[in-house]
Amino acid sequence: MKTIAVIDYGMGNLHSVSKALEHVANDQQVIVTSDPEVIRNAEHVVLPGVGAIRDCMAEIRRLGVDKVVRENIASGKPFLGICVGYQALMQDSEENDGVDCLAQFDGHVRFFGDPLLDEQGEKLKVPHMGWNKVRQSGNHPIWQGIEDDTRFYFVHSYYVEAGNPAQVIGETTYGKTCHVALAHDNVVAVQFHPEKSHHAGLQLLKNFAGWNGQV
Amino acid sequence: MALAKRIIPCLDVDKGRVVKGVNFVDIRDAGNPVEVAKRYNEQGADEITFLDITASNEDRDTTVHMVEEIASEVFIPLTVGGGIRSCDDIRRMLNAGADKVGINTAAVFNPDFVREAAERFGSQCIVVAIDCKRVSAEGEPGRWEIFTHGGRKPTGIDAVEWAVKMTEYGAGEILLTSMDRDGTKNGFDLEVTSAISNATPVPVIASGGVGNLQHLADGVLKGHADAVLAASIFHFGEYTVPEAKAYMAAQGIEMRL
Numbered sequence: 001m002k003t004i005a006v007i008d009y010g011m012g013n014l015h016s017v018s019k020a021l022e023h024v025a026n027d028q029q030v031i032v033t034s035d036p037e038v039i040r041n042a043e044h045v046v047l048p049g050v051g052a053i054r055d056c057m058a059e060i061r062r063l064g065v066d067k068v069v070r071e072n073i074a075s076g077k078p079f080l081g082i083c084v085g086y087q088a089l090m091q092d093s094e095e096n097d098g099v100d101c102l103a104q105f106d107g108h109v110r111f112f113g114d115p116l117l118d119e120q121g122e123k124l125k126v127p128h129m130g131w132n133k134v135r136q137s138g139n140h141p142i143w144q145g146i147e148d149d150t151r152f153y154f155v156h157s158y159y160v161e162a163g164n165p166a167q168v169i170g171e172t173t174y175g176k177t178c179h180v181a182l183a184h185d186n187v188v189a190v191q192f193h194p195e196k197s198h199h200a201g202l203q204l205l206k207n208f209a210g211w212n213g214q215v
Numbered sequence: 216m217a218l219a220k221r222i223i224p225c226l227d228v229d230k231g232r233v234v235k236g237v238n239f240v241d242i243r244d245a246g247n248p249v250e251v252a253k254r255y256n257e258q259g260a261d262e263i264t265f266l267d268i269t270a271s272n273e274d275r276d277t278t279v280h281m282v283e284e285i286a287s288e289v290f291i292p293l294t295v296g297g298g299i300r301s302c303d304d305i306r307r308m309l310n311a312g313a314d315k316v317g318i319n320t321a322a323v324f325n326p327d328f329v330r331e332a333a334e335r336f337g338s339q340c341i342v343v344a345i346d347c348k349r350v351s352a353e354g355e356p357g358r359w360e361i362f363t364h365g366g367r368k369p370t371g372i373d374a375v376e377w378a379v380k381m382t383e384y385g386a387g388e389i390l391l392t393s394m395d396r397d398g399t400k401n402g403f404d405l406e407v408t409s410a411i412s413n414a415t416p417v418p419v420i421a422s423g424g425v426g427n428l429q430h431l432a433d434g435v436l437k438g439h440a441d442a443v444l445a446a447s448i449f450h451f452g453e454y455t456v457p458e459a460k461a462y463m464a465a466q467g468i469e470m471r472l
Contacts, residue, residue, distance in 0.1 A: 013340075015312040019287045051337035114416070124218075125418045125441060127339055127387055131219040131261060131471040151219060151471045153292060155339045155387075173217055196292050196314060198256070 004209060005042035006032045007068070007085075009049070009059045017048045017082065020195035024206035036068045044209060045072045049084030053109070053158070054096035056084050069102055073187055078213040081189030086182075087160060089189050095158050105182050105189070106163030116175040124175045127157045134170045134192065140183050140215060142207045143169070150200045152192035154180075160191060186213035219471040220435050221261035221442035222459055223294075223420060224449045226251055229268050231277045235447050245450035249284045255449065256289040258456035261471060263289065264390075264444060266317070267297030279311045286312020296344055296390070301328075302335055309340065317390055319344040320363045323370055326384055333385025342420075343386035347374035347407060348394045359393075359407045366394035378411045378419075389415060390444070393423040400426025400447075408438030420444050428454060428462040435468050 004025060006018050014032045021030045031038060039045055047069060049056050060066050069089075073079050081089045093099045093109035101109070116124040131151040136143050159178035162168050170181025170190065180191040188208065194201035226233045226248050233245040245251065252263050265285065267278045275298060282295055295308045296317025305316050322329050322343050333341045346366060351358035359374035378389050391411055393404035403421045412419040421440035425431060425448055434443040448454050457472075464470045 013309050013312070013314060015283075015286060015310060016290075016314065019312065020290050023290070050339060052334075126416055127418070128218065129339070129388065129418050130221050130441070133217045155292075157338070193292075195290060198259070198291050202290055 001029050002027065003029045003031050003038075003042040004044040004046065005039040006030060006046045006048060007039060007065060008032050008034045009056070009063050009065045011049050011051050011056045011059055011084070013050060014048060016193075016195045017046060020202060020205055021046070021209065024202050025209045028209060034063055034065065036064065039068050039072060042077070044078045044080070046080045046082065047085035047088065048082045049088060051084060052096055053084060053087060053093045053099050053101070056088060057099050057101060060088060060102070066102055069104070073104055076186050076213055078208060078211045079187045080208050081187070082195070083156065083191060083193055086189040086191050087158065089187070090160055091163075093158060104187060105167060105184060107160050107167075107179065107182065108163070109158045110161050111158055112175065118175055127155055128159070128174045129155045131197075132172050132174060132192075134172055134180055136170055138169045138183070140169045140188065141211050142183075142188050142204050144207045145203050146200050146207075152190075152194065152197040152200060154192045156191060183215070185215070217469065219261070219469050220440075220463065221420075222431065222456055222463075222470075223262045223264050223442055223444040224255045224260050224456065225264040225266060225422070225444050225446045227266045227268050227446060228278065228281070230274055231281065233450065234268070235450065243451075245447075248281050249288070251450070252285045252289050252293075255456060256291055259460065259471070260291060260456045261442070262292040262294065264294045264296065264317070265313075267295070269297070279307060282308060282311040282313055294342055294390075296342070302332060305332055305336055305340075309336065315340045315342050315388070317342045317344045319346065322381065323361060323363055323372065326380065329381055329384040329386055333387070338385045338387035341386050342388045342390050343378075343381040344390040344392065345374055345378060345381075345411075346392045346394050349404065349407070357406045357410065359404075359410075362394055366397075374407060375410050375414050378415050382415045382417050386417060388418045388420065390420045390422060396424025397422075399424050402426065402430035403434045403438055403440075403443075405433060405438040408434060408440050412439040412441070418442060428459050431459055432463045432466045432468060435463065436466065
C-alpha cells in the first residue's frame with residue numbers, strides 16, 4: 001500500500017493533519033512517524049509544525065529530521081510543508097532573535113511588525129488569525145479545483161518573504177504582501193493550514209495526495 | 216482588508232450533551248456535540264468552540280473522546296475550554312485534535328501558567344478566557360472586574376488590565392464573556408469589548424448575550440471584535456450560520472461566505 005508520511009518531530013497538532021489526509025487519500029495509508037526508514041519508503045511526505053521556530057528547528061536537528069527532509073526532497077517525491085513546516089524550509093527566520101532554517105527555498109521569515117497597519121492606517125492584530133484570501137499565481141497542480149482568492153485559515157505572527165518570485169504560487173495581503181505558498185520542483189509549501197480550511201483545504205490536500213511531484 | 220471576521224458557534228457541553236448555556240437556569244438539551252459540531256461545519260462556521268462545563272473530573276475522558284471524534288470529521292479550527300489547569304491537560308486536548316485551548320480560572324489563580332503554556336505550545340493555541348462583570352455605577356466611566364466560579368466570585372482584578380497582562384504573558388487570543396449579558400439575549404457588552412479589543416494586540420472574541428443577528432454585527436462594528444461567539448441562537452434553529460454571515464456582510468463586514 002502506498003503511504004503518506006507525516007513527519008513527527010514532537011511539535012504540534014499532527015492529529016489534524018493526518019485525519020484530514022486520511023479523509024481525502026485514496027488507497028494511501030497515512031503514517032505519523034519520525035522513523036527515517038518509514039519516511040524514505042513513503043511516496044508522499046508532509047512536514048507540519050506549529051509553535052516557535054527555535055524549538056521546532058532544535059527538534060528537527062536533534063531528531064535528524066533535517067537530513068531526512070533534505071534526502072526526501074532530493075529524491076523527487078512530492079513533499080508538502082505546512083505552517084511552521086513551511087517556514088522551516090526557508091533560509092532563516094527573525095523569530096527568537098534569529099534562527100537558521102533548512103534553506104530549501106530562497107526566502108526569509110520576517111516579523112509582521114509592531115504596529116502592523118492596513119491600507120487605511122488601522123492597526124492590525126498579530127497573530128494574523130483567521131480566514132484570508134489567497135491569490136494564486138501560476139497553474140500549480142495543488143490549486144486544481146480551487147478558485148482564485150479562496151479563503152484559507154491562517155494563524156501566524158511571522159511571514160515569508162520569498163527571494164525568488166518564480167517560486168511564489170500564492171500571496172495574501174495582511175498589512176503587507178505575504179508569500180503564503182511556494183513551489184519548486186517536487187516541493188510545495190504553504191503558510192496556511194489546509195487541514196483546517198474546510199472544503200478548499202481538503203481539496204488542496206487531495207490534490208497533493210494525488211500529485212506525482214511533476215509540474 | 217481581506218481578513219474575514221469569524222463566526223464561532225459555541226458548544227457548552229455538560230455530561231456529554233450540548234446544553235443551552237452556562238448561566239441558564241433552565242438548561243435545554245441541544246444535542247450530541249459531535250452531531251452539532253458537524254452541522255456547524257457544514258453550515259460554514261469559521262471555527263467551533265467546545266466548552267466543557269462538566270464539574271466532575273470523571274467526565275473528562277468523555278470530553279477527550281468527543282474532541283477526538285469531532286476533530287476526525289470537522290476540518291475547521293476547534294478550541295476546547297473548561298477544566299484546563301495544567302500543561303498535561305493542554306497536551307491531552309491538543310493530541311485529541313484541538314487546535315487551541317481556552318484557559319480561564321487557572322490563569323486567574325496562576326498567571327504564570329499562561330506564560331508556561333505559551334512557551335511550551337506556542338501563543339497561537341493559547342486562548343485566555345475572561346469572564347467579567349461591570350462594577351462601575353451608572354454614569355461612571357466603565358470598569359469591569361474578572362469573576363470566577365461561573366460569575367459568582369469577584370476577584371478585584373480589572374478586566375482590561377488583565378487582558379493586556381495576559382497578552383504580555385503569551386495569550387494569542389482573548390475570549391471575552393460578559394457575565395452580565397450571558398444568557399440575556401440583549402447583545403454583547405460593547406463597551407468592554409471595544410475597550411479590550413483596542414487595548415490588546417491580539418484578536419478578541421466577543422461572547423455573551425447574543426439574541427439576534429444585529430448583535431453579532433454590532434460586536435464587530437461597535438465592539439471592534441475580531442470574532443463573535445454565540446450558542447443558543449444557532450442551537451435551536453433561530454438562525455443559521457449562513458444567515459448570520461449574509462446579514463453581517465450586508466453591513467459591510469468582511470466575511471467568509
